[in-house]
Amino acid sequence: MKxxxxxxxxxxxxxxxxxxAGRGVIRGPGDDCAVIGSPCAxxxxxxxxxxxxxxxxFLPNDAPEKIGWKxxxxxxxxxxxxxxxxxxxxxxxxxxxxxxxxxxxGIYTGLRKCARTYxxxxxxxxxxxxxxxxxxSVALIGEVKRxxxxxxxxxxxxxxxxxxxxxxxxxGGRHLxxxxxxxxxxxxxxxxxxxxxxxxxxxxxxxxxxxxRASGCGYLLDKRVVPRNPGCTVKEAIxxxxxxxxxxxxxxxDVERLRVAWAREFPRLPLTEIGELTALAGKPRxxxxxxLHGYDHFA
Amino acid sequence: MKxxxxxxxxxxxxxxxxxxAGRGVIRGPGDDCAVIGSPCAxxxxxxxxxxxxxxxxFLPNDAPEKIGWKxxxxxxxxxxxxxxxxxxxxxxxxxxxxxxxxxxxGIYTGLRKCARTYxxxxxxxxxxxxxxxxxxSVALIGEVKRxxxxxxxxxxxxxxxxxxxxxxxxxGGRHLxxxxxxxxxxxxxxxxxxxxxxxxxxxxxxxxxxxxRASGCGYLLDKRVVPRNPGCTVKEAIxxxxxxxxxxxxxxxDVERLRVAWAREFPRLPLTEIGELTALAGKPRxxxxxxLHGYDHFA
Numbered sequence: 012m013k014x015x016x017x018x019x020x021x022x023x024x025x026x027x028x029x030x031x032a033g034r035g036v037i038r039g040p041g042d043d044c045a046v047i048g049s050p051c052a053x054x055x056x057x058x059x060x061x062x063x064x065x066x067x068x069f070l071p072n073d074a075p076e077k078i079g080w081k082x083x084x085x086x087x088x089x090x091x092x093x094x095x096x097x098x099x100x101x102x103x104x105x106x107x108x109x110x111x112x113x114x115x116x117g118i119y120t121g122l123r124k125c126a127r128t129y130x131x132x133x134x135x136x137x138x139x140x141x142x143x144x145x146x147x148s149v150a151l152i153g154e155v156k157r158x159x160x161x162x163x164x165x166x167x168x169x170x171x172x173x174x175x176x177x178x179x180x181x182x183g184g185r186h187l188x189x190x191x192x193x194x195x196x197x198x199x200x201x202x203x204x205x206x207x208x209x210x211x212x213x214x215x216x217x218x219x220x221x222x223x224r225a226s227g228c229g230y231l232l233d234k235r236v237v238p239r240n241p242g243c244t245v246k247e248a249i250x251x252x253x254x255x256x257x258x259x260x261x262x263x264x265d266v267e268r269l270r271v272a273w274a275r276e277f278p279r280l281p282l283t284e285i286g287e288l289t290a291l292a293g294k295p296r297x298x299x300x301x302x303l304h305g306y307d308h309f310a
Numbered sequence: 311m312k313x314x315x316x317x318x319x320x321x322x323x324x325x326x327x328x329x330x331a332g333r334g335v336i337r338g339p340g341d342d343c344a345v346i347g348s349p350c351a352x353x354x355x356x357x358x359x360x361x362x363x364x365x366x367x368f369l370p371n372d373a374p375e376k377i378g379w380k381x382x383x384x385x386x387x388x389x390x391x392x393x394x395x396x397x398x399x400x401x402x403x404x405x406x407x408x409x410x411x412x413x414x415x416g417i418y419t420g421l422r423k424c425a426r427t428y429x430x431x432x433x434x435x436x437x438x439x440x441x442x443x444x445x446x447s448v449a450l451i452g453e454v455k456r457x458x459x460x461x462x463x464x465x466x467x468x469x470x471x472x473x474x475x476x477x478x479x480x481x482g483g484r485h486l487x488x489x490x491x492x493x494x495x496x497x498x499x500x501x502x503x504x505x506x507x508x509x510x511x512x513x514x515x516x517x518x519x520x521x522x523r524a525s526g527c528g529y530l531l532d533k534r535v536v537p538r539n540p541g542c543t544v545k546e547a548i549x550x551x552x553x554x555x556x557x558x559x560x561x562x563x564d565v566e567r568l569r570v571a572w573a574r575e576f577p578r579l580p581l582t583e584i585g586e587l588t589a590l591a592g593k594p595r596x597x598x599x600x601x602l603h604g605y606d607h608f609a
Contacts, residue, residue: 014414015407023437025411026403026418033398033431045433047398047451058433060359060400060449066441099332099346101359103447104325108314108608112324115313119325132332134344134357138322140607142365143442148402150359150449152346308439309407 018310019213020221041225042163043092043209044153055160057095057153061086065144067308069187075114077187078147079121085212086151087129088191088255092210093162094200095155096193097129102136103148110145118147129193159200166207166226166260168290173266174258174283178215179243181253189255196257198276203269208259214252215285217305222258228288232303238283252306260288317609318512319520340524341462342391342508343452354459356394356452360385364443366607368486374413376486377446378420384511385450386428387490387554391509392461393499394454395492396428401435402447409444417446428492458499465506465525465559467589472565473557473582477514478542480552488554495556497575502568507558513551514584516604521557527587531602537582551605559587 014022027040037055038046048055063069063082083100090097102122106115115138126133131151175192192210199205207226211218215237223230239248261269266284273282313321326339336354337345347354362368362381382399389396401421405414414437425432430450474491491509498504506525510517514536522529538547560568565583572581 012411013407014405014409014411017411019437022411022414026414026437027432030418030422030432031425031430033429033433036398036431036433038433039431040434042434045398045400047433058398058400058449058451060402060434060447061436062402062404062438062445062447064404064438064440064445067439099335099344099357101344101357101449103359103361105361105363105445106313108312110313112311112313112316112321115321115325119329123329126330130332131330132335132338133326133329134332134335134337134346135339135341135359137360138318138325138607139361139363140366141363141443141445144440146361146363146404146440146445148359148361148447148449150357150400150447152357152451308437 014309019308022309038162043089046160048157052157054154055157057090057093057155059086059089059151060148061089062146062148064146073187075117076121076124079118080125081187082147082149083122083125083131084189084191086149087193088210090151090153091191091193091196092208092257093155094159094196094208095153096197097131097151097153099132099134099152100126101134101150104136105139105141105146108140129191161200161205161208163207163209163222163225166222166228166288168228168288169263170206170260170288171263171266171284172230172258172260172286172288174238174256174285176256176280177238177240178211178254178256179248179251180240181251186253191255192257195277195280199259202272203261203265206260206262208257211254211256211258212252214250214305215258216249216303217307218258220303223288226260226288227291229291230286230288232286236283237285238281250304313608318607321608337461342388345459347456351456353453354456356389356392356454358385358388358450359447360388361445361447363445372486374416375420375423378417379424380486381446381448382421382424382430383488383490385448386492387509389450389452390490390492390495391507391556392454393458393495393507394452395496396430396450396452398431398433398451399425400449401432403435404438404440404445407439428490460499460504460507462506462508462521462524465521465527465587467527467587468562469505469559469587470562470565470583471529471557471559471585471587473537473555473584475555475579476537476539477510477553477555478547478550479539480550485552490554491556494576494579498558501571502560502564505559505561507556510553510555510557511551513549513604514557515548515602516606517557519602522587525559525587526590528590529585529587531585535582536584537580549603
């Protein structure tokens with residue numbers, strides 16, 4: 012079967028069947044990061060790889076500095092989604108021999124800028140010839156206090172769903188310059204008992220069902236309150252993708268205290284309650300009216 | 311300036327200028343792996359990324375299982391070259407939507423097989439659409455006892471240079487099925503005081519000068535004794551690349567004891583003394599007669 016007939020989640024599930032687990036692996040594939048450590052260690056190690064590809068994640072004419080920023084910021088966003096702090100990155104750059112050096116150095120300027128901003132050390136990598144599009148792959152190591160690590164899977168029925176910032180319209184430019192929510196994710200994980208969290212990379216429409224599924228829940232989404240970027244329709248806010256905002260689940264009783272503390276800590280960044288997790292009654296709920304769509308690499 | 315006018319080492323040097331270092335970084339770019347840890351920890355963490363690209367590192371008709379094996383084995387070889395053990399891997403696969411699922415699952419079969427063989431856990435990754443060639447990037451974490459970690463940079467004048475196995479002709483097929491020298495590298499680092507080590511990926515002709523340069527030395531190579539694979543000329547053995555054998559430097563007084571112990575431990579794998587490191591007299595020695603060539607991604 013061709014990949015485009017399957018969709019991204021089905022492809023990933025088929026590929027990961029039977030991959031060997033190992034000693035010290037707290038969480039393997041399926042969360043924002045892999046988590047390595049011992050069950051009683053003070054800190055756990057977070058591992059993430061992510062890639063950006065010319066014509067898929069950026070265009071040939073995009074500024075090289077912005078391409079570099081995006082390549083690293085995407086991986087940082089996944090560390091943020093576990094409540095963690097990024098530490099070291101390795102960069103793989105595959106680029107045509109016919110490209111000018113200044114494009115490659117421009118990309119590294121963006122990588123360095125992003126690394127400095129988020130306290131990341133670039134400790135190595137690989138530079139190879141690409142016979143096709145430019146390709147940047149980032150491997151990022153981070154850490155999180157064990158007791159503050161937030162998975163996708165800890166949500167339960169009745170949990171409120173909240174999202175940081177505003178959604179939609181990222182392809183207008185923000186997808187190249189966004190600020191991963193490291194401070195926010197860390198603050199949330201340290202001051203509140205979050206039940207589940209992830210970052211929104213493929214759009215709320217693709218990612219919210221993933222968080223619900225990982226938590227063994229259904230969900231209710233109040234589309235009318237989804238925080239939108241200026242000029243975006245509800246549909247665009249839900250399906251555009253590349254928002255890199257945080258989506259998380261928290262006990263209903265904590266929401267009011269969170270609202271007050273958040274407004275004091277991050278007065279300029281909206282925090283919006285957009286729905287809740289629900290119990291799965293028998294088989295997964297399929298409500299056509301609330302069917303959501305987001306970005307799918309293969310569909 | 312175009313990349314192809316510069317050559318790989320010059321491109322990498324230009325890109326890495328000014329990348330931010332960080333706390334706990336024992337070794338950044340420029341060795342087989344990055345090394346993270348504290349100066350007195352018992353173990354250090356090794357980080358490596360590596361990629362294989364269709365038409366550059368493998369051909370469209372190569373067996374998917376072998377492509378997967380190669381993608382992971384290359385990174386494992388770099389962990390071996392520090393005397394370390396590989397632990398966890400993350401896989402990024404970029405593949406066209408028009409490809410069949412069985413090609414992707416075949417690649418994962420090879421990745422899994424290699425992971426099992428070398429005790430590696432595949433803990434995550436990323437699957438994305440490629441508009442061009444198939445691309446696999448591997449991030450690999452490993453560890454090494456601090457006191458046994460071998461860098462490229464520790465060699466000194468008079469050190470003997472030895473190489474495991476035989477060189478050349480890898481493109482005939484071995485580049486897809488080679489066995490990274492983890493056991494051998496680990497054994498060497500634990501039983502002998504190696505001064506410097508690296509794995510041969512671009513060919514002795516490109517890699518030996520890198521080891522010598524990292525150690526601040528020149529080198530003498532006795533081309534006549536370079537161990538060759540059947541059917542290979544001396545030139546091919548030196549310049550073909552993709553051997554994934556270990557090259558290391560050791561004090562002359564240790565060579566005899568090593569020879570005896572090696573023959574007992576690895577009776578079927580040759581170990582050959584091929585030359586020595588020399589003092590740099592003023593500026594780097596440029597002896598046309600011993601000028602070497604290996605694989606260069608951009609030249």
